[in-house]
Amino acid sequence: QVQLVESGGGLVQAGGSLRLSCAASGSGFSFGNMGWYRQAPGNQRELVALITRGGNTNYTDSVKGRFTISRDNAKNTVYLQMNSLKPEDTAVYYCNADSVIAGEKAFHLMNHWGKGTPVTVSS
Secondary structure: OOEEEEEOOEEEEOOOOEEEEEEEEOOOOEEEEEEEEEEOOOOOOEEEEEEOOOOOEEEOHHHOOOEEEEEEOOOOEEEEEEOOOOHHHOEEEEEEEEEEEEOOOOEEEEEEEOOOEEEEEEO
């Protein structure tokens, strides 16, 4: 079983910073792409940032230059450093990860979600 445990959300004033962490665990599993999504009330869940195992990154336009995604492969942990936060960044932030595990005859690929951590940015 894979678990993704997020931490670091909270309440911050506009212009402030927060750092989200997501630790992935699961015996025998390796993790490929990892990312952060967010969902504001009344909105669909959207991709915020994605990082490959090799460190290539991708960001949604609204966070470019403000957010930085990184990962520690040894710890199976992905981070999201959020600077210059705006009220429109308010949402529940979800960690997402691709996993792979070797079976008897093939590799099994799966995708996993964390439970989410709320981020509230006050004006």
